[in-house]
Each structure stands twice: as C-alpha cells, then as structure tokens.
Amino acid sequence: MTTLRVLTVDDSRTILAMLHHTLSNAGFEVLQAEDGQQGLNVLMKESVDVVITDINMPVMDGIEFIRHVRATGNHQSLPILILTTETSQDKRDQGKAAGGTGWIVKPFDPEKLISVIHRVVH
C-alpha cells in the first residue's frame, strides 16, 4: 500500500501542527507550506495525492493558490480541500469556484478530517 501524501498549506503553525499530528497518525505523509506561494513551490517539486489549504494567508491566499494549481497542466485532477473557519458560505463558494474539490470546517474533528480526505482521494 502506498502512503498517501498530503500537502497542508496554512499560515498558522498551530493548525499545521494539528493537521500534521492527525494526518501522520492516520498514516499519511505530510508536507507543509505556510502560504500559497510556498505551496506552489512544493507542488513544483513534489507529487502529492491531496492538498489541504487555508484561505486567509499572506503572500498568496488560498483562492489564488487554488487557481494557480488548477492552471497547471498536471494538477487538474489533484483534489484540493479548503480548510476554513468561515461559517458563512461565501469563502467556501469562492474556493470552489476557483477549483476547490471540497472543504473542511475548522476546528476540525480528526476522524471527520480523515473521512473527508478519503472522500476525494483514490
């Protein structure tokens, strides 16, 4: 069984740490980036199975990040989950419009997080 690789993109170290803990405990390999630009840099070098990204980030926000990923030839089918505390629909809709596959609402429940990932990854 291949280990699934997850790229987590969030400017909050706390969230990155929690994602890392949850995901690595669940057997994923976790890559991290602190903003959209770093995320793109990682994707240039690495192949991942799923991306989890925050929306509000410095340098390059999540919406822009998703747009860039989708504009790249070999990432059109890369599942991207939007990580957001927005209880309102609009950020999520913007993220989806940009090409987001699904979403996870913070604060996330670890089991729910894993099950959502399995929903979008083969």
Added chain:
Amino acid sequence: MSDLDDFKATYFDECSELLNELEEQFAAIEAGERDSDRLNAVFRAIHSIKGGAGAFGFSALVGFAHAYETLLDYVRDGRVELTDDVCALCIRANDIIADHVKAAQSGDVLAADYGMEEKERFDALARGESADDDDETGGEIIEEFDIDFTPVMVNLEAPAEDDAAPAEDAFDTAPLQPESGHWEVIFTPHRALYERANDPLLLFRELAALGQMHTRAVLGEIPPLANFEPFAVYCSWEISIVSPTLTEAAIREVFEFVEGDCDITVTQVGASAAPASAKSAPAAAADAGLDLLALADDEVGVAPAKSAAKSSAKAASAASAQDKFEEAPGLSFSELAETMAPPPKPAAPPRAKPTALAAAAPAADGEEHAGRAVGVQSIRVDLDKVDRVVNMVGELVITQSMLTQQMDETLRARYTELVRGLEVLAQTTRGLQDSVMAIRAQPVKSVFSRMPRLVRELATKTGKKIKLETIGENTEIDKTVIEQLSDPLTHMIRNSADHGIEQPEVRLGRGKSETGTIRLSAEQAGGNILIIVEDDGGGINRERVLQVARDKGVIPPDTNPTDEQIDQLIFAPGFSTAAEVSDLSGRGVGMDVVLSNIKKIGGSVHVRSSTGKGTRMTLRLPLTLAVLDVMLVKVGDSPYVVPLSSIVETIQVSRASFERVPSGGQVLQVRGEYVQVIDLAKRFDMKGQTDPESRFVVLCEAEGSQKVALIVDDIIGQQQVVIKSLEENFERVEGIAGGTILGDGNVALIVDVQGLKTQLIHKNAA
C-alpha cells in the same frame, strides 16, 4: 507533555507573534498608512488567533475575536470607514485580545463582561452606526458564533483505508425508516465537477458503502466521434441503492461537495423491488481496454475497491469511443487512442518519485516520511540545546587558547605545521562561536512591541498626550539579555511618561507641541547594544533630586555634585523619590532596580538630562553574555582582564602626563582632557610594581563617554574568555564584574570599569 499541550505551546507562541504583528500594523495604520495590505494582515492575525482558540475551546477568546474579525472584515471591504475612532477601538480590541490570550494561557478567567462594551461597539459599527453610539442592543453577531469543540487529538487511531467510516456516521444519525429501502439516484455530472477534481468513482465508492449498489452508465448523449470533444461530459449514471436504514439526507451528503456541479435526483422506489446482485467489478483492472469497454456493456456493479483505479470519466469516454468505433471503421485502435488523449480527467495525479528533494536531503529522508516540512525556512529548537552548544563552544575556546599559550617560541620554530593548524583552529573556533551566538540572537522587537500598549495606558492614566517612536527594532541581541530587558525598559518608560513628559497645558505653555514624544531606539555600537529611552519632557528636576538625596542620606548634605552626578543619582541605591512617586512609575522602588537588573546582565545605564528639553537614558548591553573579548593585564602578580569593548587606548606610564588635583587624587591629561586615575593595585590591595616606569595606563571609556584611566602593572595580550559569574560561585565583589578561567588554568578577575567609575563618582560626591 501531551500532544495537546504541545499544540497549545505552539499556539501561544504564535499568538505572541501575531500580537506583535498587530502592534506593528496599527502603528503604521495610526501613522496614516491605511492600505489594504495592512488591513488584510490585521484580519489574518485575528483570524489565526481565533482559529487556534476554536481548536482549544477558548470560547471567550473566540467570541471576542469573532466579533472583532467581523468588524475588520467590514472595514476591509469599506462598509465601515476606518476613522481615528475606529482605529482607536481596534487598538483597544488588540489589547483585549492580548488579555484573553494571556488568560487562556494562564488558565485565569476574565470577567464575563470583559470587552463587552467594545463588542457592542463592533456590532453597532457593523450595523452602520457611528463608533460613539452607545447602543445597547448589540450582540447577535457575537452570539451566533457559539463554538463548542472538545479537542480529540490524542489517541487518534488511523481509520482503515476504505472503511465505511462516513457511512457509519450516516447510520447513527439517520432515523430508521421501515418502509424505505430502495433508492434510485440519477446523477449527471457537469464539466465543473471534473474541473474541481471530483471523481464520480469516488462518489460511487461512498454510495456503495451505504448499501447494496447497482450502477448503470447512460451513454445516449455520446456524439459521433467526429464531433466528440475530449473535455466535454457525455456520461450520466443511474444508480440504485438498497439498504433498510438509508435516508435521502445520507445520499445527498455523499454529493455535498459536488452540489451545483451536477444534476441529481433522488427518489425512493417500492421496497419490494428485489435488488439485483451487483456483479463485482474486476478488482485489479488489469487490462484497461477490456475492462473499460465492459463498462459500456449495459450494467456493471461498482465495487468499492480501491484497486478500481480507472476514473469513471475516462471509462465513459473510452466507452463512448467504443460505441462510435464501428461508425468510424477507418480508424485503427491506436489512432482512436490518440483521438481520446487527453481523457477528460486522468484518474490520478502523476506519482513520479520526487527527485530534487531526494537528492537534496538523501540522509534525512530515511524511514520518516511524515512531517517533512518543505519550504519552511526556520526550525524551532529548544533553548537548552542551543545553550549546550554555547557552553561547549565556550570550553572549546578555552582549550584552544590554552593550546596556543602552550606553544612557546622553541615549539613554534620546530613545529610550523602545528602552528599553522592551531591558527586555523583559532579561526574556526572564532567562526563557530560567532555562528552559535547568532543563533541565540533575537531582534529587540519582541520587547519593543510591548511598549506601545504601556505608553497608551500611561497616557490614559496620567491624562497626558504621549506618542511612542521606536527605532532599530530589528537590532539583534542575545535572547537572555532580551528576556532581562523587559522590566528595566518598562520602568524607564514609566519614568519618562510619569516624571518626564509634562501635562499638555504645561507643554503648550513651554512652547512645545501638546503631545510628548518618547523615543525608544536600539543600535549596535561595537561589541555593545545601546538601548536609548529619550523623552522631550521637562528633564530631571535636579534641585528636587539633590534635596531628596541629601534628605535620604544618599550623599552627605555638604557636597556639591555636578549636574551629571546629580542625574546619575536617580540610579543610586536607596534613592527612591517615593514622595513624588505615583502609582505608575514608582511602585515603591527606585531606578536603582533598573541599574541592578541591567548590571546583572553585564550592562550599564547612563542618564543625561537637559532642563526643559528632556531626558535621555542609555542602556549599554553586551551583545552576548557568554564570551567576552578582553585584554589580559597584570595587577601585582595576578592576572586581571579588562573588557576590550571599554578600552580606548593604552599608554606607558612613563609617557603619560599626570597631574595632582587639590583633593589629593591624580588625574591624567589626555589630549586636553583630564581623566580620573585608578591604580588597580591600590584599589584591589595588591602589591604593585615598585618601578612606576614599567607600568601601563589602560584608558577606558565608561558610560556616556566618561573616561577613566586604570593603572596596571603589565599588559599580557588580548584574548577571549568565557565569563563565569562571581555571584553564583562566590559573592558579589565591588569593582569586579566576574571571573574567568584562563588557558593555563588560572583564574582571572574581570574588571568592572563602569562600577569603578561609579564608585569614584560617589566617593567624590561624598
């Protein structure tokens, strides 16, 4: 420490950075830089604080941050104008956030209504009322965000790969519907569904977990090959699911992410319909062509097997191509394959092994896949670990200098290679030391950033108008020094705000601007860091200080110290102007506490005041606490060291011009300046050289460019020493800043230049 505690520690670290960021941003915003970048940064900071707080269940913090964030969002998109009032409210809100964070960290509980007033003002603003409206009806924006999350991070078990975990949730929540059982779903994906990397096969996998499932691909829409668009979507599916407990909501939930990206109808059919047993799809999908084509062949059950690796979309196009195959007999199969490429969506992203990274970090990779941070430019290391390195480097420096000392002239002549090696070792050791010290260095920003709030509070309490300017906050200094800096600096700024800056009307009367300025700056000067607190207030009230000093017996009543000596008296032990101390600056302790704190970290304080114009206090701090560049001298027969940073020059006694002063002391004349002389042998009760001609004068500079001439018996050379505290190992000795172990194992004492000079002032004043 549990994982949760770890996360909390990370979170509070992050909060403190974010709070600093808020201070910085608002300093600029207050100064008129109201561009959207700054507002976005502020919004993000609050958002991140809220996000983490939610994860740990700090509900008071979440509540307040959420209300504040809502206001910031409105300000950001222009619905609320960022007036000075709103800006002031935000700055107040930052302080409240900081208090909430602090309370969360220490486990304190803040008053339930803490920040309520501000919350109401946020709400009023969000509803389009002015910042000053005292509207009491607010609250709904705040209340709607009720978070009740208990972190369950610990003991998380990895769920099995393809378990029906989500489906179990659905079963738990779904009310049992006895007559239900057979559902039919018509699912027509749109192109957008594929463009967002959703995959029908995954949806089917999830559906299959809900019950016994049967799918049928509907291929009627597929055009002739000539009209076939590779990225168009032609395929839809009819799905039947049978389960006694299944609800429509559970089915709809599967399609949650693709809502709007597909047409979907869910209908319940009579429970009597016997479910056709699903044919199991070939597990390995070994022969892509045949298996895909089989899909087009009427009915195929979709097994929730991970190994069914081909995307349904691909299957659909393959199927459609097969359908049209007979109609286009001229095409070979390989040509057909070309026509099909690229398929609407490849099944999985390419999984090429990372080569660049593997090459960059071949060793680090190993077994540990998880937790490899890519693109992160800093690592967090326990200070303990760094200190261990610092200590070992310190010992290395001693050993290295010991080796160098062991090399006498004969050895040098005989072993030139060894000498060269030792020189390289010395250089490398030096470089290593600098690098290690740089690890411990941090910008003073972390301390400076706490001061704006202090000044705001002081301004409010005193009724004065005070502006704080900070300069050089990126100046780096040893972490330990920084930690010790906060209290003295707070005290000095309190002193400036309380005693220095005048009331607005007084200032206007003196022809100054109504708002007083306190300038806090940091700069590097040689081996020292200077931290300067300067105000444009009334200056030190010398008569008052002198009066108090005499009354308290700090100095005898009949002496007449100079202005500078009077100013320096505010740091004298026992001098506390408690009579005039307000609840702000004094707290019953004088500035001598500042001095003793700063001395503890090897620094010194100097004050210079100009009546009516202001006061300037300078902290001189060592760059690092661990090693010191020194000049090794002899006083009597014992080695002493003088910090190189304080030495101006050395002069042979025979060439120096001394003069006697009426009081009986000696002064040295250097370039027209008279400098007080301290004979170290006399001062330390050592038996000095009998021949005065072979002795040396070490001209040192103490605080505020005050010079003092130390007479030593011999100069041995320069070297680096590792400072050992006398107080910790023995007891405090006046005139001695510490001790060190020399390369030959002897102990040398470090001369406290500033201390000797200060004593001299007090002695003279007495």
